[in-house]
Structure formats: C-alpha cells, structure tokens
Amino acid sequence: MRHKSLRVGILALILLSFLSVPVSAYQYSITNVEWYDNSEDLYPFGTGVANAVKNRLNGAGWSQRFYETDYNVDDYDFGYSQSGYQGLDEAEFHYHFGHGINVLGETHIEYSRFPNGDLVRGEVYKKWDSVNKWVVIDACHILANLQWGGALKYSHGILGFSTLEAAYTELPDKFLRNCIDYDYTIGYAWQQATQEVFGSDVTARVIFDTQTQLLNDHLSGQGYVAPNENPDDDVIYYDSWTC
Amino acid sequence: MKHNWILVGTILVILVVGIGSFGVITDDGSRPYKLQASFSKFNMDTEFPASPATAPVFKVVEKEAFTIGSERLMAIKPSIPSEEEAPAMALKTLENYGGLPKDAVLHKVEQVHINKYNLTTESVEEQYPQWTLVIYEQQIQGMPVIGPGAEIWIALGDNGELLQIDKVWRTVEYSKEVPIITAEQAYERLNKGELLTRYQSPLEGIEISSIYLGYYAENRDTDQEYFKPIWIFHGKDLHNNTIRLPVSATLN
Numbered sequence: 413m414r415h416k417s418l419r420v421g422i423l424a425l426i427l428l429s430f431l432s433v434p435v436s437a438y439q440y441s442i443t444n445v446e447w448y449d450n451s452e453d454l455y456p457f458g459t460g461v462a463n464a465v466k467n468r469l470n471g472a473g474w475s476q477r478f479y480e481t482d483y484n485v486d487d488y489d490f491g492y493s494q495s496g497y498q499g500l501d502e503a504e505f506h507y508h509f510g511h512g513i514n515v516l517g518e519t520h521i522e523y524s525r526f527p528n529g530d531l532v533r534g535e536v537y538k539k540w541d542s543v544n545k546w547v548v549i550d551a552c553h554i555l556a557n558l559q560w561g562g563a564l565k566y567s568h569g570i571l572g573f574s575t576l577e578a579a580y581t582e583l584p585d586k587f588l589r590n591c592i593d594y595d596y597t598i599g600y601a602w603q604q605a606t607q608e609v610f611g612s613d614v615t616a617r618v619i620f621d622t623q624t625q626l627l628n629d630h631l632s633g634q635g636y637v638a639p640n641e642n643p644d645d646d647v648i649y650y651d652s653w654t655c
Numbered sequence: 656m657k658h659n660w661i662l663v664g665t666i667l668v669i670l671v672v673g674i675g676s677f678g679v680i681t682d683d684g685s686r687p688y689k690l691q692a693s694f695s696k697f698n699m700d701t702e703f704p705a706s707p708a709t710a711p712v713f714k715v716v717e718k719e720a721f722t723i724g725s726e727r728l729m730a731i732k733p734s735i736p737s738e739e740e741a742p743a744m745a746l747k748t749l750e751n752y753g754g755l756p757k758d759a760v761l762h763k764v765e766q767v768h769i770n771k772y773n774l775t776t777e778s779v780e781e782q783y784p785q786w787t788l789v790i791y792e793q794q795i796q797g798m799p800v801i802g803p804g805a806e807i808w809i810a811l812g813d814n815g816e817l818l819q820i821d822k823v824w825r826t827v828e829y830s831k832e833v834p835i836i837t838a839e840q841a842y843e844r845l846n847k848g849e850l851l852t853r854y855q856s857p858l859e860g861i862e863i864s865s866i867y868l869g870y871y872a873e874n875r876d877t878d879q880e881y882f883k884p885i886w887i888f889h890g891k892d893l894h895n896n897t898i899r900l901p902v903s904a905t906l907n
Contacts, residue, residue: 451857454855457853509855511855514894517894551856559774561774562774575892576856576858576898577854577855578852578855582876596726599729603728607808611802612763612790612808613899646773646775647771647773647774647780648772648774649772651767651769653767655803
C-alpha cells in the first residue's frame with residue numbers, strides 16, 4: 413500500500429513537471445557572419461543582433477534549432493541540400509545577419525571568406541519547402557533581386573532590404589517586439605521596425621509567396637498564419653518602402 | 656608551317672575565351688562563377704569643396720518622437736493620392752500635430768503598392784495601392800540633418816486619409832563653433848571606413864557627386880545632446896540608389 417502511494421506520487425510529480433515546463437512549440441535558427449577576410453568586420457553587431465533574436469524568441473517559448481557563426485556558415489545552413497540536414501528549412505523562423513553585395517544585379521550573401529564563399533538565389537531555388545515559414549536577411553541589397561522569391565516553394569516570406577542598410581541591434585528587437593508583444597502581422601512588424609530604425613536612404617522590402625500571406629501572416633503562436641501556397645507557382649508578391 | 660599557324664590560332668582562341676570567362680557571373684545566379692576580388696572603392700565625380708576652419712555645434716534642447724498608425728497601413732486601398740497632390744494633403748494633416756517645423760524641408764514623395772510579380776517573365780503583373788508617402792527632413796542653416804532621427808514620415812490613404820505619422824525631431828539651438836577637418840581629410844577617413852554607421856556592404860563602386868557639411872541625428876532611442884558637424888559624401892551606387900555617407904568633421 414505504501415509502495416503504491418509512492419508510485420502514484422512519483423507519477424503525479426512527473427506529470428506536474430511536464431505541465432510546468434513551457435513547451436517549445438516553435439523553433440528558430442540564426443546565422444551570424446560578423447568576421448570577414450576581405451570586407452569590413454561587423455563585430456560586435458552580429459553578436460548583439462543574435463542575442464536580441466534569442467532573447468525575444470526564447471522569452472516567447474521558442475527554442476533554438478541552430479546558431480551558426482562566421483566561418484561555420486555555409487550553403488547548407490540556408491537549405492541548399494534537399495536531404496539530410498536542411499538548415500533553415502528545419503525551423504519556422506530564420507534570421508541572418510551579415511554583409512550583402514549587388515554585383516551586376518545578382519545579389520550575394522557574403523560568407524566570411526567572400527569572394528570565396530557566398531550564397532546566391534540560384535542555390536536555394538524552390539528549396540524552402542519544409543518547416544520554414546519566414547527568413548529575415550539582415551544584409552544590404554539582397555532583395556534588390558526579386559528572384560530570391562523563387563526559394564519560396566512552401567515557405568511564406570523573406571524580409572530584408574533592396575538598398576544599403578547599416579547594422580543596428582535594435583532592428584531584430586523592435587521587429588520581434590512588434591510580432592510578439594503587439595501581435596502585428598509579420599509584414600507590418602517589419603515595416604514598423606525598419607521605419608523606426610532607419611532613415612530615408614534605406615529601402616526595406618518583403619517578398620511573400622502569396623498576397624494573403626503578406627497581408628495576414630502572424631508569427632507562429634501570435635495569430636493567424638495563412639496556408640502554404642499549393643500548388644506552387646512562379647508568382648510572388650513584394651512590397652517596398654522608403655524608411 | 657600552315658599547321659603551326661592553326662595550332663597557334665587555336666591556342667590563342669582558347670586563351671581569349673578562358674580569360675574572358677574569368678570574372679563572369681552567369682545571369683541566372685547559378686554556379687560556377689568567379690567574382691572580381693577588388694573594385695575601386697569610390698569614384699569621385701566632384702571637386703573637394705572649400706573647407707571652413709570651423710563649423711557650428713548645436714545643442715539639442717527638445718526631442719519629439721511619436722508614431723500614430725495601425726495595421727490598416729498595409730491594407731489594399733481603393734485609391735491613394737497622386738505624388739503631385741500628396742504634399743499639400745500632408746501639410747494639412749500636420750496642422751493637427753503642431754504644423755510643419757520651420758527647419759523642415761520636403762525630401763521625398765512616393766506611392767507604395769503591393770506588386771504581383773512573375774518570376775518567369777520578370778514583370779509586374781498587377782499593383783495594389785497601399786499608401787502615398789511624404790517625407791520631410793531637417794535642415795539647420797541650410798545644412799541637412801541625415802540619419803534615422805530627423806524625419807517626419809506621413810502615409811496617406813484613400814482621399815488623403817492619414818494612415819500613419821511618424822515623427823522624430825530634435826529642436827536645437829546654437830552652442831559654439833568648433834574646428835573641423837577639411838573635406839580631403841574626411842575623404843581619407845571615408846576610405847579607411849571611419850563612418851558614423853557600419854554598413855552591411857563593402858561600399859564599392861559608389862560615385863560621389865557632391866560633398867557638403869551637415870549633421871547626423873541618432874535614432875529616437877538615443878539621448879543625443881549635440882548635433883556636431885559632419886562631412887556628407889553624397890552620391891549613387893552602381894544601381895542608382897542615392898547614398899549619403901556620414902563622416903565626422905570634428906578633429907577627434
């Protein structure tokens with residue numbers, strides 16, 4: 413009888429521990445390239461940006477899928493492979509920080525060894541098709557090339573810039589505050605954050621797979637999320653504004 | 656002998672094609688390609704201006720920062736004001752928010768749409784109007800204030816309805832004169848990457864079309880006490896975007 417009571421007590425404790433620990437329903441990932449061989453280093457801004465993303469999302473019950481930095485960042489973290497490790501396509505939300513460059517209209521996400529290491533849109537074409545919903549590319553110029561929208565097979569949106577921009581840790585903090593504390597849509601949260609942080613020499617841009625996603629998507633757990641585009645097509649919706 | 660000339664010619668053709676393909680990026684973004692590793696950093700398309708020995712510093716005596724708006728900003732509207740009619744509407748709107756500051760100048764007007772874009776044909780198939788944007792910037796004694804903390808941003812919707820107003824404005828008063836560096840010395844700082852902001856791009860191939868004195872306003876969260884003089888390198892990048900690069904003009 414005493415053993416039975418003990419077993420019931422232990423079972424109750426186990427159940428209670430499951431109830432009291434917040435469940436990490438959603439996951440995020442971060443790539444941060446702030447040290448460069450040939451471009452100006454962005455340290456400590458990248459670390460600050462990554463910490464801001466972690467603080468906001470961990471505080472909202474999200475869990476980190478991966479955090480890769482500098483020389484460890486490569487194409488595979490951006491979902492280059494369609495089997496095995498899927499990189500950013502293994503988590504709902506991805507934040508990238510680093511340099512971007514526009515060369516003859518082709519925009520490159522610079523890795524630490526650039527020009528001997530970068531990501532161009534052709535390498536992820538139609539490859540964001542699993543868990544991922546939104547990707548922030550906090551780097552200059554990248555979304556000047558709208559063909560990055562081709563990566564969005566089932567993923568919903570890319571948030572970034574079509575011009576020069578500068579490094580501010582306030583950007584992810586304000587964006588995620590808008591998403592989590594104010595329950596703004598992803599698109600409006602980016603508009604508000606970029607307008608607050610930058611002046612009028614910066615043009616921010618979002619690219620979404622469907623218009624419904626652009627206008628209605630909320631961060632997972634904060635409101636309505638529109639369905640994936642199905643069947644996938646070659647049409648995207650973009651919005652740009654001077655900050 | 657004839658065979659020798661054919662051989663030499665073939666080698667030359669191979670060399671020319673090989674060298675020509677070095678540094679070319681295929682236009683679909685796929686590999687392989689080889690990037691040029693070095694670019695000329697800035698192209699100067701202007702003379703250095705005469706540099707005064709001193710320039711004024713202004714003390715910030717008041718900061719006004721507010722945003723009024725809602726998610727309706729993003730919604731598609733039946734129509735939005737034309738770029739010609741929007742500034743007058745913005746001025747009328749501003750009457751409810753203290754009016755236009757005396758040191759404000761109209762900087763930009765633009766219509767914002769959601770664009771339906773076909774990746775295959777690379778064309779915009781439809782546009783859905785959202786807002787018309789009017790931006791005012793600050794000028795002190797004819798010198799522009801750049802940066803994120805000196806702007807009135809007004810978004811107007813159907814029939815000029817105010818959708819959003821965002822104002823960050825510092826009222827300043829003259830403080831003192833300080834010695835400044837020359838524009839040439841500022842250019843040296845620019846080439847060393849000594850800018851007031853850390854850009855997330857290598858800043859290559861920018862064409863500088865003018866150089867002038869101005870001020871830099873920090874973002875709204877910063878408790879900025881003074882506007883100190885800066886040299887502004889104004890130009891365009893390779894993609895025709897206007898760029899204003901801020902370099903401190905003070906000695907230290």
